[in-house]
Amino acid sequence: MAAPELPPPPEGPKALGALLAAVAQVAFPGSAEGPPRGQPRHEAPPDALRDKMGALLQSIASADMDSNQLEAFLTAQTKKQGGITSDQAAVIAKFWKKNRTKIHESLISQSRWDNVLKNMNWRVDLKSQSRHIDQINTPVAIVEMEIGKSGQESEFLCLEFDETKVSQMLKKLSEIEESMTLLTQST
Incomplete structure (x- = not known):
């Protein structure tokens, strides 16, 4: 008997937004809210997608990109072999605009050693x-x-x-x- 096929990873802006929030919460504590209460949890995304989104967020956050820099960066990522889709770029841009200040504050608090x-x-x-x-x-x-x-x-x-x-x-x-x-x- 053949092994049952796993369902494909969740697609769509809501699923990607939830993934970005989860990745940001790990990398930048206190920076993003998780999925709203009562919203069904999706299957875990593939490690490759999670790692890719994590790397993109790290790049965006470490440069503290403004909207022009972000647009240029995401456009380059959509044209890159194995990059992201334009729909993913739109979700990332929306997520960054909503959470930029919180992520920036989290990075600052992580970099402080003392009072x-x-x-x-x-x-x-x-x-x-x-x-x-x-x-x-x-x-x-x-x-x-x-x-x-x-x-x-x-x-x-x-x-x-x-x-x-x-x-x-x-x-x-x-x-x-x-x-x-x-x-x-x-x-």
């Missing part, structure tokens, strides 16, 4: 109390920073600078700016 500065506030106060009488009524800069990772509870840091420390910090920031300017001009 980031989420928010910063500052003000200048006058000291009203001090151990030394000559420090009363002197200005101080109060800097409050919110530091943390996305999706995690933040930490708050409060710094107090007198006039000398503010001058030193401004000098260091100027040195950093000069170094950055030199580096960007040389490239």
Whole structure:
């Protein structure tokens, strides 16, 4: 008795859109929604199609393609031997336009190793109390920073600078700016 034939992989824009969402969810966590609840799940697509769509999404995402770049890229893929069809290109383009921002944010969060500065506030106060009488009524800069990772509870840091420390910090920031300017001009 002959083995039963497997049904062909699902075709059509909805099936390809669901495949792209699944591939994006693995490669770029939190970037795309899965198929809507209650929608029937299709047979698993062939590995070759999944791998091809994954490679295309990786290329598109790593270049953070705008609509013109995307159109040129997908047109080239449709003309390539073993490439994609124009219908697949249309689904990919629609998917990218809908999920570009989320995929970009996912790539950024994956590339961060440490905490980031989420928010910063500052003000200048006058000291009203001090151990030394000559420090009363002197200005101080109060800097409050919110530091943390996305999706995690933040930490708050409060710094107090007198006039000398503010001058030193401004000098260091100027040195950093000069170094950055030199580096960007040389490239």
